[in-house]
Amino acid sequence: MDYCQFIAGEFRSGTSQTRFTVINPADGTPLGAYAYAAAADVDEAIRAAAGTFRTWRRTPVTERSALLRRVAALMRERSTLLAQQITRELGKPLAEAHKEVGTAAEMFEWASEEARRLYGRTIPARAERATQTVLWEPIGPVAAFAGWNAPAITPARKISGALAAGCTIVIKPSEETAGVALVMARILKDAGIPDGVVNMVFGDPAGIADQLCTAPDIAMVTFTGATSIGKALGAKAALTMKRAVLELGGHAPVIVCDDVDVDRVVSGAVAAKYRNAGQVCTSPTRFLVQRSIYQEFSEKFVKAAAALKVGDPLDAATQMGPLKNARRREAIEAIVRDARARGLDIAAGGERIEGAGYFFQPTVILQPSADSDAARIEPFGPVALISAFDTLDDAIEEANRLPFGLAAYGFTDHMGRAHRLAHEIESGVVSINDWQASLPETPFGGCKDSGLGVEGGIEGVREFLRLKCVRQLAGTAE
Secondary structure, eight states: OOOOEEETTEEEOOOOSOEEEEEOTTTOOEEEEEEOOOHHHHHHHHHHHHHHHHHHTTSOHHHHHHHHHHHHHHHHHTHHHHHHHHHHHHOOOHHHHHHHHHHHHHHHHHHHHHGGGOOOEEEOOSSTTEEEEEEEEEOOOEEEEOOSSSTTHHHHHHHHHHHHHTOOEEEEOOGGGHHHHHHHHHHHHHHTOOTTSEEEOOSOHHHHHHHHHHOTTOOEEEEESOHHHHHHHHHHHHHTTOEEEEEOOOOEEEEEOTTSOHHHHHHHHHHHHTGGGGOOTTOEEEEEEEHHHHHHHHHHHHHHHHTOOBSOTTSTTOSBOOOSSHHHHHHHHHHHHHHHHTTOEEEEOOSBOOSSSOOBOOEEEESOOTTSHHHHSOOOSSEEEEEEESSHHHHHHHHTSSSEESEEEEEOSOHHHHHHHHHHSOOSEEEESOOOOOOTTSOBOOEETTEESOBSHHHHHHTTEEEEEEEEEOOSOO
């Protein structure tokens, strides 16, 4: 993999003296190294996005739509290359990586369709010769930031939405999964996306954030990542009146009522929890189980978690790969260490797996105290918490206890309970009897400390648009 920057349609080396090495998390070996983008490189990317915005916004929507469909088609043609790059850089099992590529391609397909449906409206006028119309216009060049845990989906969602709306973009994907983004950049170029419409820079995160958030030519900031960083970026964007869409952290609750098929829910729960080693912002984490089935549920969950095959993500038999880096493994160890110090029941896992790579055992903590680190800090790793509840009021209160509201799940065959869960849980997404938190056609975003605005669906495309009201009085000339 030739790691580099992608600016104004060219793959080029960064001009900073600082270099970054991409590591394979499965064995700790280097995959490649590259020079960071310097401030001058980022400035050039901004100028490219600003310059091409004037022509891209006027590109006929049918042409933009066709280009986005071509991007999706090329992603599917090159799915093996993309999936293998995801697995090498992230450690996600290859089967999961292929699913991610498919979803990323769907993002472009969905955006290509919605680009043709960005309708305005006409408002009945008060005067005979007057017309009043509402138009949607592209907001302008966009600054985007994407993390490493969904290295194809997150950039795809931001790029496809921006381009469908008629915006150009400067995106800073994660330095740790730069190769995945660069494969996508090659696809965008080969699909015919004009040079300068999409630019990718990799470098010092704080420095690039400051530069993009203060650049006069940037009209909007979209960020996916940690809550603390998102709040800081949102504050910087507000100083220059930039729109900010922030998809931040979560600590997803799962309410399991006593009328469910326990085996079915446990099977889905374990698969969802340990997908991508739990490094998913919507990962189900706090399992709140009605007391009458708590013992059965927890025993079966612990047994299934302990039986997961952890290992080489390129091995088809592997069910969970490594954590992304040493920092993430150390963070999980700190959470488990706090649980042990409090005397909590660590029913499965709780230890790193020795040897090469950043592997950690699938871990289950039973009845965690509310003040434990595990119960209040997003683990973002292979840690599940299982607690018992007596009444649905108790479960909903616990689900809403934390200042997060990104995704939540509920399982019940009782319509009245399902209605309460759907309407009383404070979350941007509530999934009832299912583990899917987002799809290309559905809006995805959080409330409280989990973010502002949405991505995905028509609502996500509209985040890249601004409204203009035009009132026109016709002249009297015949």
